[in-house]
Amino acid sequence: EPEVTQTPSHQVTQMGQEVILRCVPISNHLYFYWYRQILGQKVEFLVSFYNNEISEKSEIFDDQFSVERPDGSNFTLKIRSTKLEDSAMYFCASRGSSGATDTQYFGPGTRLTVL
Amino acid sequence: KNQVEQSPQSLIILEGKNCTLQCNYTVSPFSNLRWYKQDTGRGPVSLTIMTFSENTKSNGRYTATLDADTKQSSLHITASQLSDSASYICVVSARRLYSGAGSYQLTFGKGTKLSVIP
Numbered sequence: 715e716p717e718v719t720q721t722p723s724h725q726v727t728q729m730g731q732e733v734i735l736r737c738v739p740i741s742n743h744l745y746f747y748w749y750r751q752i753l754g755q756k757v758e759f760l761v762s763f764y765n766n767e768i769s770e771k772s773e774i775f776d777d778q779f780s781v782e783r784p785d786g787s788n789f790t791l792k793i794r795s796t797k798l799e800d801s802a803m804y805f806c807a808s809r810g811s812s813g814a815t816d817t818q819y820f821g822p823g824t825r826l827t828v829l
Numbered sequence: 830k831n832q833v834e835q836s837p838q839s840l841i842i843l844e845g846k847n848c849t850l851q852c853n854y855t856v857s858p859f860s861n862l863r864w865y866k867q868d869t870g871r872g873p874v875s876l877t878i879m880t881f882s883e884n885t886k887s888n889g890r891y892t893a894t895l896d897a898d899t900k901q902s903s904l905h906i907t908a909s910q911l912s913d914s915a916s917y918i919c920v921v922s923a924r925r926l927y928s929g930a931g932s933y934q935l936t937f938g939k940g941t942k943l944s945v946i947p
Contacts, residue, residue, distance in 0.1 A: 756940065759934060759935060759937075762934075770934060803870075817878065823870070823872050
C-alpha cells in the first residue's frame, strides 16, 4: 500500500541553525500538509500546499518557515533559524483530491530536537 | 475559536473488554469528523470519517457515532486487543469560508491515551 515517507526520522540541531525536513507524499496525491506535535500536546496544523503554492497557513507558520516542492516528488519544510521551542514531531500528510471526506495520509514523522 | 475536547485523557482496560471514548467540539462551519489512531512515535492513521448526515460508522471493531446537534462524537472499541494501545484522536474538519481547492482545516483534539493490559 502506498505510504507517505519522511526523512530523517530524527534530527538534532543547534539553536539558530537551518533545518530541512523532507517528505515524499503518495505519488498521485495533490494536496500536501505539514503538522507538528510538541511532546505531550496535540497535533497542530502548520501549512497546506496545492498547485505549487501555499493554500493556507496557521499562526505558527511564520517567516522562519517555508515549504517547497522542488522536484515533483519531494515536499520539504525548512526552518531558517531554529528555536528551542521548535522541538517537536513534524508530520507530513497528503491526500488525493479536494473532497471533504478524502483521507489525509500521514507520514511517520521527523522528531526535531533543538539544543 | 474552533476547539475539540476529548475525554477521558487516559484509560486503562483489560484485554477483551469494550470501551468508549468521547469527543465534544465547537467547530464551524462543520464539514466532517474523523477519528485517528496514533501509535507512540508514529503518524496518525485514519479510522473513520463522518459527515453531518452520518450518525454512525464502523471500521472493524471500531464504531464511531456522531450527534451533530449536540456536537458530540464517540468511538467505541469492541473486544479490545493489546494492539489497540495507542492515542485516539478526534479531528474535526471545518470548511473554510472562502473558496479554494482543498479549503478545509483540521482541528485536532489532544487525544485519549488507551492502554490495554493483559
